[in-house]
Amino acid sequence: MLQERLFDPQGRDLADCPVRHVLDHLAAKWTTLIVLELAAGPRRFSQVSKALPDISKRMLTQSLRDLERDGLIRRTVFPTKPPSVEYALTAMGQSLLPPLLGLIEWAQAHEVQIATARQAYTG
Amino acid sequence: MLQERLFDPQGRDLADCPVRHVLDHLAAKWTTLIVLELAAGPRRFSQVSKALPDISKRMLTQSLRDLERDGLIRRTVFPTKPPSVEYALTAMGQSLLPPLLGLIEWAQAHEVQIATARQAYTG
DNA sequence: CAGAATCCTTTCGGATACTG
DNA sequence: CAGTATCCGAAAGGATTCTG
Numbered sequence: 001m002l003q004e005r006l007f008d009p010q011g012r013d014l015a016d017c018p019v020r021h022v023l024d025h026l027a028a029k030w031t032t033l034i035v036l037e038l039a040a041g042p043r044r045f046s047q048v049s050k051a052l053p054d055i056s057k058r059m060l061t062q063s064l065r066d067l068e069r070d071g072l073i074r075r076t077v078f079p080t081k082p083p084s085v086e087y088a089l090t091a092m093g094q095s096l097l098p099p100l101l102g103l104i105e106w107a108q109a110h111e112v113q114i115a116t117a118r119q120a121y122t123g
Numbered sequence: 124m125l126q127e128r129l130f131d132p133q134g135r136d137l138a139d140c141p142v143r144h145v146l147d148h149l150a151a152k153w154t155t156l157i158v159l160e161l162a163a164g165p166r167r168f169s170q171v172s173k174a175l176p177d178i179s180k181r182m183l184t185q186s187l188r189d190l191e192r193d194g195l196i197r198r199t200v201f202p203t204k205p206p207s208v209e210y211a212l213t214a215m216g217q218s219l220l221p222p223l224l225g226l227i228e229w230a231q232a233h234e235v236q237i238a239t240a241r242q243a244y245t246g
Numbered sequence: 247c248a249g250a251a252t253c254c255t256t257t258c259g260g261a262t263a264c265t266g
Numbered sequence: 267c268a269g270t271a272t273c274c275g276a277a278a279g280g281a282t283t284c285t286g
Contacts, residue, residue, distance in 0.1 A: 022230035071240025107145035117194025
């Protein structure tokens with residue numbers, strides 16, 4: 001499988017497809033949860049860490065970097081002692097919230113139905 | 124890190140959080156693309172495979188099973204020779220489309236801005 | 247055609263220890 | 267406080283071969 005270069009029907013490199021790009025972000029498993037946490041307001045590194053107890057510092061740092069890199073969050077360092085760092089959604093990050101919350105609502109609305117389907121499914 | 128049991132602020136087991144549940148599904152990286160493909164109408168296994176060239180048969184089969192298991196798609200076998208199998212969205216699968224398309228639109232709308240942010244980011 | 251089974255490489259991500 | 271660095275086991279996922 002895996003050819004040298006893969007193109008979609010429009011001739012665009014699949015890896016550069018914006019849809020996949022966003023999907024890969026959701027796929028990052030933690031990034032979305034971080035965005036949702038920051039939706040409530042700016043947070044310090046340790047605050048995010050406490051809000052999401054089951055993410056290691058390693059992954060938290062990496063996820064925050066990814067989001068910063070894509071312009072979804074802004075990282076601000078305050079030169080205090082010891083230093084504190086604040087993370088906040090950018091305008092673009094804020095703009096992601098409505099569609100994201102739409103998905104969350106769907107998830108909650110169909111939670112039971114999915115659980116039921118799973119139960120009914122016997123390989 | 125990784126305690127015995129992890130709870131969110133509401134006291135619910137994090138692993139059972141519906142939000143994470145859906146996110147984990149989208150996180151499967153391929154499932155969403157399959158749903159989008161089936162949104163255009165029922166498709167045979169080979170048709171989906173051709174529409175998504177960069178997914179191996181192994182992963183396609185697995186992803187289709189996952190979606191079927193959660194009741195998002197329906198699998199119908201026609202006892203022809205050789206047999207053909209049709210996949211189609213269920214009502215619940217259809218209901219996922221609006222929020223999903225909302226996210227897709229966001230992705231396309233911010234495609235350039237994200238690319239720009241990436242370029243500007245010099246780690 | 248539509249998979250199932252096997253093998254094997256790559257990536258994800260946790261644990262731990264260390265730094266300015 | 268907010269990371270960085272290293273190690274390593276677990277899981278994802280591609281390639282290939284086989285089957286009804």
